[in-house]
Amino acid sequence: MTENLSVKNQSLQEWLGYLEGIDPNRIELGLNRVKAVAAKLNLLKIAAYTIEVAGTNGKGSTAALIAGALNKSGIKTGLYTSPHLHVFTERVNIGGKNVDEALLCKAFYAVYEAAEQCGVSLTYFEYTTLAAFYCFKAANVQAAVLEIGLGGRLDAVNVVDADIAVITSIGFDHTALLGNTLAKIAYEKAGIIKKGAAACVVGKVDFEALNVIEAKAKAENVPLFCEDRDFNADFSDDGFWYKQGNRSDFYPLSKIPYICAASSITVLNLLKNLGADITVSAVNSALKTVSLPGRMQKICSFPTIYFDVAHNPPAALHLKQSLSNLPQTKGIKRAVVGMLKDKDIESVLHILKDSFDMWYVASLPGARGQSKERLKDALEQELGKNAVFCNKIKDYSCVKDALHAAVDEAHAEDTIIVFGSFVTVGEAGDCVDTIVKREE
Known part of the structure; x- marks a missing residue:
């Protein structure tokens, strides 16, 4: 190729x-193109330990906690997550810090050149994934913790084989691509289980999904560790007991959602068995400090x-539970x-319809962004048309205006929850400093 x-x-x-x-709608299924470029760049093996984390929810937090404990143990770790909230470099984290822009640009050029030489075109996500792998290889990371973007298979x-595959949860999302049953969705996510893997760790999943995952693990001869069968966690106000077989250890409460903690500890114990020098103090520190933005x-x-x-x-069910666990106040709850x-807008709003006293719905930008009118109509179906007449539902052209209105109308004891999309939270984060002083 001419430079x-x-x-x-x-x-x-x-x-x-x-x-x-x-073209964001050009989703080409199959790994042949990506594998050709990865092989050209020698990226099919990027670290001594590779952990892939799939799941409908909880995969980002689980990946962050595992990577945090590894980094705090002195094991240089690459963490790949998506999407980002504020800056693109959030997606590629090396040793606990966002990737250097110069290295990322070098990676993009390398991927671009290799794709040209292979005569293939790549999607946005394929480009960014291979660039992340390039950065990890260039930085000589010892471990790579990789969040699956969509599905798994x-x-x-x-395109890389995981030493430990993790499936955090199975639920309905992206059904047009992954299937409309839990079994079909589980089949796609179980595709990260490969022959030669040390283990697969599974969080709390329905029986229908677990059957599919068990069959895949058996076919690939990979040991399976399932929450509530092989390990579990019992939480109290000051920490939790992690139990696996005859083993019982006490840990501090995590900043990430509690539902992710037990699977993360199991993965870290398995990595110890593989030779990773992970310390108890590092795990405790990670539990107390690691969090991802935009998760409550x-x-x-x-x-x-x-x-x-x-x-x-x-x-939405997890958010509903989190709201019920918040300290009781005299104020009301407002949703932006x-x-x-x-x-699945209708299902999300149906689950949360009784969790809020006031609703501020906003249009999101871009071709994928839903309009305020659609959200308002869906809420009217759930709450009744009187909710509009009583000013319980208000609509705005953008998240900034909706958040401004919620804050202007709120009393000091009120609670405002901004939710619905990474785009929503990202836009709110970009304007919140102009509304209130952020707590450090």
């Missing part, structure tokens, strides 16, 4: 502009504002919500 200096010397913003120009991340993230008080990226029915067109 294209204008491409090679592009800034990160120019690279992202190039990637965002790729045909996801670009699955408290932004400020008086009024209290939380950000949560809940965007599908299982996540924006969602994408391809999500």
